Amino acid sequence: MRLEALEVRFDISFAGSRAHDLAESVAAAWDWCLLDTGYDEAAEKTRWPVQRLTLALDPEADWLATASESSTLFGQDLPTIMDRLSPMLTRIAVTERRQDLVMFHACAVADATTGDTVVLYGPSGTGKTTLARTLCTDLVYLSDETAGVAADLRVVPYVKPLSILAAPGDRLKEQVSPGRLGLVRPTDLTYRLRGLVQLRRDPDHRGDAELERLATVDGLPELVAQTSYTRQMERPLHELAELAHRVGGVRRVTYAEAEQLRPVVRSILDGDA
Amino acid sequence: MRARRLGVVDEYVEDGRAAVYTTQGMVLLLSELASSAWGALGESWVSSTEVAEALIAEFGDPGEGDGLRLTEDALRSLAEMALVELDESEVGVTSPRA
Numbered sequence: 001m002r003l004e005a006l007e008v009r010f011d012i013s014f015a016g017s018r019a020h021d022l023a024e025s026v027a028a029a030w031d032w033c034l035l036d037t038g039y040d041e042a043a044e045k046t047r048w049p050v051q052r053l054t055l056a057l058d059p060e061a062d063w064l065a066t067a068s069e070s071s072t073l074f075g076q077d078l079p080t081i082m083d084r085l086s087p088m089l090t091r092i093a094v095t096e097r098r099q100d101l102v103m104f105h106a107c108a109v110a111d112a113t114t115g116d117t118v119v120l121y122g123p124s125g126t127g128k129t130t131l132a133r134t135l136c137t138d139l140v141y142l143s144d145e146t147a148g149v150a151a152d153l154r155v156v157p158y159v160k161p162l163s164i165l166a167a168p169g170d171r172l173k174e175q176v177s178p179g180r181l182g183l184v185r186p187t188d189l190t191y192r193l194r195g196l197v198q199l200r201r202d203p204d205h206r207g208d209a210e211l212e213r214l215a216t217v218d219g220l221p222e223l224v225a226q227t228s229y230t231r232q233m234e235r236p237l238h239e240l241a242e243l244a245h246r247v248g249g250v251r252r253v254t255y256a257e258a259e260q261l262r263p264v265v266r267s268i269l270d271g272d273a
Numbered sequence: 274m275r276a277r278r279l280g281v282v283d284e285y286v287e288d289g290r291a292a293v294y295t296t297q298g299m300v301l302l303l304s305e306l307a308s309s310a311w312g313a314l315g316e317s318w319v320s321s322t323e324v325a326e327a328l329i330a331e332f333g334d335p336g337e338g339d340g341l342r343l344t345e346d347a348l349r350s351l352a353e354m355a356l357v358e359l360d361e362s363e364v365g366v367t368s369p370r371a
Contacts, residue, residue, distance in 0.1 A: 215287060215290075216285075217285060217286070217287035217291070217302065218302065220292040221292065221299075221300040221301070221302055224294065224300045230294075231282065235283045237285035237292055238285060241285055241287075
């Protein structure tokens with residue numbers, strides 16, 4: 001199976017007595033990231049080396065012990081492997097792209113016609129997946145977790161499955177295809193960053209979402225905290241500040257419910273905020 | 274007292290306030306006073322009286338010798354954030370560029 005994350009290509013093999021079940025689950029959850037057959041020729045031209053992984057699923061601990069040396073990810077139960085696969089692929093892809101993309105811990109959504117994109121960044125728990133799930137029924141889903149931005153402001157789609165808790169208190173998250181949730185899929189359009197928004201979710205916030213512009217210097221601590229590999233940048237504060245200036249500065253939104261952000265994101269996309 | 278900067282990854286100054294990316298991986302936002310104190314320092318030792326003169330020139334003199342005390346408080350805060358190194362001995366105070 002071949003799939004793509006942040007334009008990094010993965011060649012995935014499956015092992016174990018339940019390899020077929022695992023392959024089916026990965027294909028179903030990661031369907032928007034799957035590469036068409038016949039991609040091999042193009043793969044030769046890719047700038048980033050193809051990542052070859054082996055995933056193993058088998059209920060027998062003894063078998064897994066012998067398979068562990070040759071497997072990238074292995075386990076006895078399907079939900080656990082599926083839960084761990086997403087961060088593993090993301091980590092590998094982010095590491096591969098660390099030199100040429102600025103990567104935010106963010107939800108990225110875009111206008112389906114113009115390709116203009118808003119990146120909403122924040123730490124875990126600020127509702128990025130819920131935002132993607134809510135907003136991308138009419139905006140384009142580019143990511144619920146990692147937004148990669150190139151020097152020309154192009155946003156690289158990373159249409160991973162959404163990690164959703166099936167029930168409160170669950171230990172593992174279910175990996176759900178964005179298509180299954182009815183989200184809008186990216187096309188060949190170029191998606192370009194138009195707004196950088198820091199998320200501040202406050203369940204007690206009343207009224208409409210509040211959007212404010214921050215002085216860049218005030219926005220930098222959180223912007224750095226939610227950006228990968230800043231230590232490898234030559235001058236991280238200046239590079240991120242310059243990027244922010246190119247898209248109208250750092251904005252911060254305070255909100256309680258994801259639906260409140262729909263008009264906020266629209267106003268940024270329309271150039272009104 | 275005298276002080277000098279420790280190494281940082283990067284610093285960004287806007288409207289008199291500095292954000293400093295420390296080698297510990299944190300980005301610290303400095304107050305205007307601390308930003309000015311930080312801006313008055315370099316890799317070589319600088320006396321707190323010289324820093325105080327720079328701050329008084331920028332913010333005015335609080336009077337009664339408080340300028341030096343407030344400056345040294347600011348320098349100690351910067352030291353607590355591992356942004357500067359302090360030498361609290363009296364040696365070198367009158368010849369800060371040792």
